[in-house]
Amino acid sequence: xxxxxxxxxxxxxxxxxxxxxxxxxxxxxxxxxxxxxxxxxxxxxxxxxxxxxxxxxxxxxxxxxxxxxxxxxxxxxxxxxxxxxxxxxxxxxxxxxxxxxxxxxxxxxxxxxxxxxxxxxxxxxxxxxxxxxxxxxxxxxxxxxxxxxxxxxxxxxxxxxxxxxxxxxxxxxxxxxxxxxxxxxxxxxxxxxxxxxxxxxxxxxxxxxxxxxxxxxxxxxxxxxxxxxxxxxxxxxxxxxxxxxxxxxxxxxxxxxxxxxxxxxxxxxxxxxxxxxxxxxxxxxxxxxxxxxxxxxxxxxxxxxxxxxxxxxxxxxxxxxxxxxxxxxxxxxxxxxxxxxxxxxxxxxxxxxxxxxxxxxxxxxxxxxxxxxxxxxxxxxxxxxxxxxx
Amino acid sequence: xxxxxxxxxxxxxxxxxxxxxxxxxxxxxxxxxxxxxxxxxxxxxxxxxxxxxxxxxxxxxxxxxxxxxxxxxxxxxxxxxxxxxxxxxxxxxxxxxxxxxxxxxxxxxxxxxxxxxxxxxxxxxxxxxxxxxxxxxxxxxxxxxxxxxxxxxxxxxxxxxxxxxxxxxxxxxxxxxxxxxxxxxxxxxxxxxxxxxxxxxxxxxxxxxxxxxxxxxxxxxxxxxxxxxxxxxxxxxxxxxxxxxxxxxxxxxxxxxxxxxxxxxxxxxxxxxxxxxxxxxxxxxxxxxxxxxxxxxxxxxxxxxxxxxxxxxxxxxxxxxxxxxxxxxxxxxxxxxxxxxxxxxxxxxxxxxxxxxxxxxxxxxxxxxxxxxxxxxxxxxxxxxxxxxx
Numbered sequence: 001x002x003x004x005x006x007x008x009x010x011x012x013x014x015x016x017x018x019x020x021x022x023x024x025x026x027x028x029x030x031x032x033x034x035x036x037x038x039x040x041x042x043x044x045x046x047x048x049x050x051x052x053x054x055x056x057x058x059x060x061x062x063x064x065x066x067x068x069x070x071x072x073x074x075x076x077x078x079x080x081x082x083x084x085x086x087x088x089x090x091x092x093x094x095x096x097x098x099x100x101x102x103x104x105x106x107x108x109x110x111x112x113x114x115x116x117x118x119x120x121x122x123x124x125x126x127x128x129x130x131x132x133x134x135x136x137x138x139x140x141x142x143x144x145x146x147x148x149x150x151x152x153x154x155x156x157x158x159x160x161x162x163x164x165x166x167x168x169x170x171x172x173x174x175x176x177x178x179x180x181x182x183x184x185x186x187x188x189x190x191x192x193x194x195x196x197x198x199x200x201x202x203x204x205x206x207x208x209x210x211x212x213x214x215x216x217x218x219x220x221x222x223x224x225x226x227x228x229x230x231x232x233x234x235x236x237x238x239x240x241x242x243x244x245x246x247x248x249x250x251x252x253x254x255x256x257x258x259x260x261x262x263x264x265x266x267x268x269x270x271x272x273x274x275x276x277x278x279x280x281x282x283x284x285x286x287x288x289x290x291x292x293x294x295x296x297x298x299x300x301x302x303x304x305x306x307x308x309x310x311x312x313x314x315x316x317x318x319x320x321x322x323x324x325x326x327x328x329x330x331x332x333x334x335x336x337x338x339x340x341x342x343x344x345x346x347x348x349x350x351x352x353x354x355x356x357x358x359x360x361x362x363x364x365x366x367x368x369x370x371x372x373x374x375x376x377x378x379x380x381x382x383x384x385x386x387x388x389x390x
Numbered sequence: 391x392x393x394x395x396x397x398x399x400x401x402x403x404x405x406x407x408x409x410x411x412x413x414x415x416x417x418x419x420x421x422x423x424x425x426x427x428x429x430x431x432x433x434x435x436x437x438x439x440x441x442x443x444x445x446x447x448x449x450x451x452x453x454x455x456x457x458x459x460x461x462x463x464x465x466x467x468x469x470x471x472x473x474x475x476x477x478x479x480x481x482x483x484x485x486x487x488x489x490x491x492x493x494x495x496x497x498x499x500x501x502x503x504x505x506x507x508x509x510x511x512x513x514x515x516x517x518x519x520x521x522x523x524x525x526x527x528x529x530x531x532x533x534x535x536x537x538x539x540x541x542x543x544x545x546x547x548x549x550x551x552x553x554x555x556x557x558x559x560x561x562x563x564x565x566x567x568x569x570x571x572x573x574x575x576x577x578x579x580x581x582x583x584x585x586x587x588x589x590x591x592x593x594x595x596x597x598x599x600x601x602x603x604x605x606x607x608x609x610x611x612x613x614x615x616x617x618x619x620x621x622x623x624x625x626x627x628x629x630x631x632x633x634x635x636x637x638x639x640x641x642x643x644x645x646x647x648x649x650x651x652x653x654x655x656x657x658x659x660x661x662x663x664x665x666x667x668x669x670x671x672x673x674x675x676x677x678x679x680x681x682x683x684x685x686x687x688x689x690x691x692x693x694x695x696x697x698x699x700x701x702x703x704x705x706x707x708x709x710x711x712x713x714x715x716x717x718x719x720x721x722x723x724x725x726x727x728x729x730x731x732x733x734x735x736x737x738x739x740x741x742x743x744x745x746x747x748x749x750x751x752x753x754x755x756x757x758x759x760x761x762x763x764x765x766x767x768x769x770x771x772x773x774x775x776x777x778x779x780x
Contacts, residue, residue, distance in 0.1 A: 001492045021524060046634075055446045059527065061519040062474040065769030068636040069643070075655055077634040079480040079770070082470040084452040090469040094484055101491035102391045129451040134411060137449065244436075244467040246458040253459070265465055379455030380469070 001100040006237040006386065007230045008037025008219030009348045014183040014336025016116040017213040022058050025215035026067045026112045033108065033217035039229055044219070045104040046077035050091030050111040051340035052084055053126040057118040067110070077104070084130035085289060086375025087111065088216075088343025089244070089382030095220050096242040096384075105225040111344030112215040123211055127339070130376035132250045144208060144290070146251060146377045148200040151292040153257040155202070158307040162202055165310050166193045168291040169207050169333050171318065176330030178360040181345075183212050183336030193291075207291040209337035216344040218351070235355035240368075240385045241273035249379040260293075260378035263300035267372070270383040271302075274368075278302035281385075282366040283325045283353045285346040287374035288332045297372055298326065325363045328353060343373035347384060354388040391490040396627040396776065397620045398427025398609030399738045404573040404726030406506040407603040412448050415605035416457045416502045423498065423607035429619055434609070435494040436467035440481030440501035441730035442474055443516040447508040457500070467494070474520035475679060476765025477501065478606075478733025479634070479772030485610050486632040486774075495615040501734030502605040513601055517729070520766035522640045534598060534680070536641060536767045538590040541682040543647040545592070548697040552592055555700050556583045558681040559596050559723050561708065566720025568750040571735075573602050573726030583681075597681040599727035606734040608741070625745035630664035630758075630775045633657075639769040650683075650768035653690035657762070660773040661692075664758075668692035671775075672756040673743045674714060675736040677764035678721050687762055688716065715753045718743060733763035737774060744778040 010032025012025055020028070026049070034041050047067060055061045064078030077098075083090035088111030095109035115123050127143040128136075136146070155162065170190050176182035188206060196205040221229075226236065245266035248254050254261070271277060278301060286301070288294030295309035303324045304312045312318055318326035329335050329349040332342060350369035352358050366388070373382045400422025402415055410418070416439070424431050437457060445451045454468030467488075473480035478501030485499035505513050517533040518526075526536070545552065560580050566572035578596060586595040611619070616626065635656035638644050644651070661667060668691060676691070678684030685699035693714045694702045702708055708716035719725050719739040722732060740759035742748050756778070763772045 023524070052451055053445060055443060055516070055519055058523060059515070059519055060523040061442055061472055062521070062639065062766050062769055064473050064480075065636045065639040065766060066522060069639045069769075074636050074638045075652075076636055077483075078473075078636050079477075079484075079634065080472040081484075082451055082472060083454050083468075087469075090454075093467070094469075094471075094487075097484075097487050097491045097493060100493065101487045103487060103490065125449070126445070129445055129449055131452070132456060133448060133450040134413070244469065246455045246464050246466055246468050248464045249452065249455040249459045262465075376452050376455060379452055379459075 002102050002222045004096050004099045004239040005221055005226050006218055006239065006351055007221055007233060008033045009351050010036050011181050011216035011345060011348050012214050013181045014212045014214035014338055018116060022054055022060060022112060022114045023066060023070055025114060025213060026110060027070050029215035029217040030071055030108060030110055033219050037219040037230060041071055041073050043106045043229060044073060044076060044108050046098050046107040048091040048095040048109045049080045050088035050343055051080055051113060052082055052087045056126050057122060058114060083380040084375035085339045086343060086373045086380040086382050087340035089373030092343060092347060092384060093242045093244045093382055096239055099220050099222050106221040108217055108219055109344060110217040111341030113338035113340040114213045115211045115338060116213050136250050142200060144200040144203055147290045147292060148203045149251055150257045151202055154292055157258055160310055163190055163194060164314055165291050165295050166190060166207055167313050168288055168294040169193050171313060172327050172331040172333035175328050175361050176334030179329040179335055182330040182334055183210055184334045203290055209289045209332035212336040212338050214336060214338040214341050216341055216348045218344060218347055235388065236390050237351050237354050237386050238389045240387050241270040242384045243270040244382045246380050247378050249376060251377055260296060260300050260381060262378050262381035263297060263372060266381045266383040267301050270385050274385040276368060281368050281370045283328060283350060283363045283369045285349055285371040286326055287372050289337060301372060320361060320363050328361050328363060343382060346371040346373055350386055354386060392492050392612045394486050394489045394629040395611055395616050396608055396629065396741055397611055397623060398423045399741050400426050401571050401606035401735060401738050402604050403571045404602045404604035404728055408506060412444055412450060412502060412504045413456060413460055415504060415603060416500060417460050419605035419607040420461055420498060420500055423609050427609040427620060431461055431463050433496045433619060434463060434466060434498050436488050436497040438481040438485040438499045439470045440478035440733055441470055441503060442472055442477045446516050447512060448504060473770040474765035475729045476733060476763045476770040476772050477730035479763030482733060482737060482774060483632045483634045483772055486629055489610050489612050496611040498607055498609055499734060500605065500607040501731030503728035503730040504603045505601045505728060506603050526640050532590060534590040534593055537680045537682060538593045539641060540647045541592055544682055547648050550700055553580055553584060554704055555681050555685050556580060556597055557703050558678055558684040559583050561703060562717050562721040562723035565718050565751050566724030569719040569725055572720040572724055573600055574724045593680055599679045599722035602726040602728050604726060604728040604731050606731055606738045608734060608737055626780050627741050627744050627776050628779045630777050631660040632774045633660040634772045636770050637768050639766060641767055650686060650690050650771060652768050652771035653687060653762060656771045656773040657691050660775050664775040666758060671758050671760045673718060673740060673753045673759045674716050675739055675761040676716055677762050678723055679727060691762060710751060710753050718751050718753060733772060736761040736763055740776055744776060
């Protein structure tokens, strides 16, 4: 396998982009990433687009050809990759393999989702397509409801107070304040979270990642391209490992609700492939679509013991300056969660940290970062481990 | 890059499967391919699913985790790949890269589409999502209408009689008779085609590939796996090249309607990568979603001069025993066209020929085969060139 490097990143702010179409969002983030890498767009030989619901929400498939056309590089390889809310991470994984294979010197992984040009009930219908339509969705369960089952099981198993889990949302908002790309750049208090309306008991509104529009893009290349085209670039990042793992798609068929097995499988493989251990990670992005998922992910990734993810949040270990700085740009809760784009935004945020470009949110001497992207209720998990190599 | 081999194929018959769900179709073809390869399902480490419209038509995304679950191998890498009607070919291309990269020893490429559990207008809406929603689909143009523009331009440019182009449908039906997987196993006459209703002038009903349900699967592996697990297998196929190219997504922005530039770009790269020329190909599958596309593809692939694709059809050169046997199992028109699955069915058919398992339709001494899969009106084209190596 060839070594794979990241040499460019670009993103739009996450928000309700009523004046930008799906196409506009893609083109904007792509051009930013190309400019950030300091390459020509003609250098890109393949594009992988992470997106979940463009067909259902915008009546638009075939995003590969659409983006290649509007970037002015029709001819290149391009396709869409879908793995529910893990689509962005899955697209990055394919982009990684495409470069690792040796067939392409330079490729782009891009994530996009536009959720505000559909009426709200449509977004809810779109999201539940991440679970089994015939055995789960048809019952009327919403995606929030499924995560509420996880939340209840966790609270019952470990006898934790909900406030201790809900704290994850407060954490995320604190760091989004300094992130120009974040959807909600304001702090919230634990009382705000606990007093916000119940969406699916026990999950409150402010424990849910919001609906939003956005696109982010990453330029990946091999060593040959790196030396030839971007040899003067500082802050080059190597992809040490990229692993995708599935789990049984629906909760009711699993042995347990309170751990995401796909996170355990994918992260243990990723650590091995990267030849590191959890303690070597300096900054992490976890997929906190709901506060409970943030807490469980800290455990499944090996940063906390089972049942104690909430403790390391309360003890400040996930703060900048703590043991394992987590979601330092706002996470899904406050940076935003345009589903198919999220996996790419996470990598954007990790690269920003590893390059030392995180401004007031900078983690000192961040060298190794990890991003965990989840599809469905853990049916798919993608782990990418990145390292600054110069 | 590691060498990539095909060691197993499986498919369901293409038809209206009112009693089989999307999941059932996928599982059936996957198990057939696994058994055909003589491997254990646990040998498969990644799955790539080609599908265009499961979200819109069945309310089901996240097919990767769904299939991994129902195959009983949750844990493996799995995702969906979409490139409109080229989704199957695009999924195969990713599977090829996944093995070529060295990360996976054995993977599955699977295509699936279920079109009969949606009302007809929905299928029409689903298919037009292959073109630009904001500039083309919104005008009310159907996918057939766009191909009618190509048809008219071709007839005008070359002064060809429509009967000569429509003959392509007659050709396909003749060979579907002997294909147990084909949707329409009966011969038709040119008069039947010309007297069938107009769908979008000048395209007649019997010039259009039908709507249908189906799934096909292919097992790919590297040389290490081949020697260790399937060393006694006869009829092993090597993937000499796999290339995906895009073109400007919509016809109105292109210089010409009467050639698919993506076919020319992808096939010339694929010939080069495989180190062969068109004359070396013994059997070919072209993407004849409409008769005119079959004719133009013969030209774009280098088997006929520009403007003379219809002649080699009329002269019998594309028959079994002819110069370049084409769509020998019925093609899209008669084998069927479950859109996201078609690219995999094409490879299934080519492998069947290269293995010498095509029965009454066998092409003598078929050693090298080529499959051309098209997404949209040529916005994406995938070319795969296969060779029997033992």
